[in-house]
Amino acid sequence: MITQKENKNWLVLYTRSRWEKKVDRLLKEQNIESFCPLVKTRRQWVDRAKLVDIPLFPSYLFVRIKTHEQSKIIQTSGAVNFITYCGKPAVIQDAEIERIRMITKHYPDVKTISLTGVNIGDHVTVVNGPLINKMGEIISVKGQSVVMVIKNINCALTIKTDHSRICLAE
Template sequence: MENQFVTKSHWKKRWLVIYTRPRWEKKVDKLLKMQDIKSYCPLRTVTHQWADRKKVVDMPLFSGYVFVWIDEREEYKVRQTLGVLNFIYYMAKPAVIRDCVIEKIEQLTKMEHDYEVVDLQEINPGDRIRIKCGIFYNQEGTVIKVQGKNVLMVFDHLNCALVSNVPISNIMLNTANVQPTYV
């Protein structure tokens, strides 16, 4: 007769990634910790500039994601936490993140202060873009060339052609001027 009891070693903890509601990363992290579930929401310090003030805030490094250190028994508890949408899956199983990856992220956030995760959106020459922050905040221009994490663009509405090299993280596509593609 087989042993009906599962040994404790079967319940091995590992790092998994959960997907959260938009802008709920820090809330989910706090709610999980209140349930004695080890979670990790890496943060970066960002200065937001408005016309009348500046504010320094901690923003999640990975928008929409939180890491959890759990075993299989705790998966249901995590799923039932307010703000958790689902686990990130790879090959029909929750994606497991190696411990060394989490350790490297922790080291980066402790040692470095000038880092970012850049969303790899499609930006191509000819696209109309808008500046999100900096001296040219809210100005529009046209992409001339994409160079790694920077975009060479021209501001053509300032009564002159001013060419500038702008980090991709400081721009957004101007979707109002994007023509729909029909297939």
């Protein structure tokens, strides 16, 4: 009988809030390959400022495991569940993991932003800033840059924004 050797795949693990680094350490102590991409950021306290490592993806880390090891991972303190796609754990290609490693290595100021629900073609309203209440259409989204056409002033703008500055128009 011929058995096929099962390959290890990178899966996305959802963790408790602010437990990413601890879960990463616990998995490595169990000899499980894990990757928690970290970036340095400056944090200000009342008495001092300090550079600290924070996860690039809050509440997420990557584990490289075989399918039968999933239950062992979930039993790790702080691990919640695997992110799924079409009912199966989402698999991340090795090349994507390497790309994330290279980005965090060469661009220490990289950060993620959420533009959930904002897509090309959406009509949006600016909710704060100098263009408050202006309506426009999203032409492209690249990182923090959103290209928006504002018709009533007949111009196109490229703005750096986060999700809190625009909302979908009704």
